Amino acid sequence: MRSIMRVIEKKRLDLTPKGNLLADFVVSNPGKVVFMTTKEYSKACHVSEATVVRFVGQLGYDGYSNFIQALRDLLDTELNLIDRLDLADIKGPGADRFQRVVFEEIDNLKQLLESMDLKKIDSVVERLHSSPSIIVIGSRLSFTLAYYFGWSLTKIKTNIQILKGSDSTTLDTLTFAPENSLVIIIATTRYPNELIRIGKFVQQLNHRFIVLTDSSTCPLIQFADESLVAPLRNIPFIGSPTALGCLINFIIQELAAKKGPELKNHQQKLEKTYWENDVLFNMK
Numbered sequence: 001m002r003s004i005m006r007v008i009e010k011k012r013l014d015l016t017p018k019g020n021l022l023a024d025f026v027v028s029n030p031g032k033v034v035f036m037t038t039k040e041y042s043k044a045c046h047v048s049e050a051t052v053v054r055f056v057g058q059l060g061y062d063g064y065s066n067f068i069q070a071l072r073d074l075l076d077t078e079l080n081l082i083d084r085l086d087l088a089d090i091k092g093p094g095a096d097r098f099q100r101v102v103f104e105e106i107d108n109l110k111q112l113l114e115s116m117d118l119k120k121i122d123s124v125v126e127r128l129h130s131s132p133s134i135i136v137i138g139s140r141l142s143f144t145l146a147y148y149f150g151w152s153l154t155k156i157k158t159n160i161q162i163l164k165g166s167d168s169t170t171l172d173t174l175t176f177a178p179e180n181s182l183v184i185i186i187a188t189t190r191y192p193n194e195l196i197r198i199g200k201f202v203q204q205l206n207h208r209f210i211v212l213t214d215s216s217t218c219p220l221i222q223f224a225d226e227s228l229v230a231p232l233r234n235i236p237f238i239g240s241p242t243a244l245g246c247l248i249n250f251i252i253q254e255l256a257a258k259k260g261p262e263l264k265n266h267q268q269k270l271e272k273t274y275w276e277n278d279v280l281f282n283m284k
Helices: 004-014 017-028 038-045 049-058 064-078 081-088 094-115 118-130 141-154 169-175 193-205 242-259 261-276
Strands: 134-138 160-164 182-187 208-213 226-229
Touching: 004 017, 004 064, 017 038, 017 049, 038 049, 049 064, 094 242, 118 208, 118 226, 118 242, 134 141, 134 169, 134 193, 141 160, 141 182, 141 242, 160 169, 169 193, 182 193, 193 208, 208 242, 242 261
Parallel strands: 134 160, 134 182, 182 208, 208 226
Antiparallel strands: none
């Protein structure tokens, strides 16, 4: 992973004295800087806003927002539950907290809208469309999203499997999966090691491999053929499935549109099964 702290240390000798002041401050106070504007950051270090902009450029970031996003991704990976509790400020009035949570999720969806490359999504949808066998894997928080994705796929395609990263039989299933299987791993920070091991194993088996994740620093990306990132603007208290859930929902709809008349036949079979086996509640 290209940690922002490593970038700073690597660039130390190239920085001006004022640049080193900014570097020292962010290394010592990353949890403060991630919430600062350029004006607040420059004021805290007694430099001009122009100096902050030059500093960010010297580190190789295309704008202050990208610098802050890299810092946010680092913190999200490294902060433990106790650290997150302090950031969440859960002692305030419930109405204020509700408003903050809603606005944070709106910000995350805006980030998804602004950052997503639709051509990359098209490529993933094409792989889903052409793959006769699909395996979706998640662990801990991401298993919720993996189950949602896999369950939704069963409404559109056949031969879908949903696996838990914590279940060692996942390795058995992957070992004997058809050679042209498509494996999708959904990973959310703080990235369980079991998913990283599975990602390495999938690469060794030469299965086609896609990662859906919430940060470009996700360690599984290096093993995948393709990846889609639904980045977060905020550091969640426990987790934030909103952006990834929205991305999955869009992928499902794009895949459904690609299936054409074949989709109706598939869904008619499902509805017949539901009706004959009294699976779902209905007024009749």
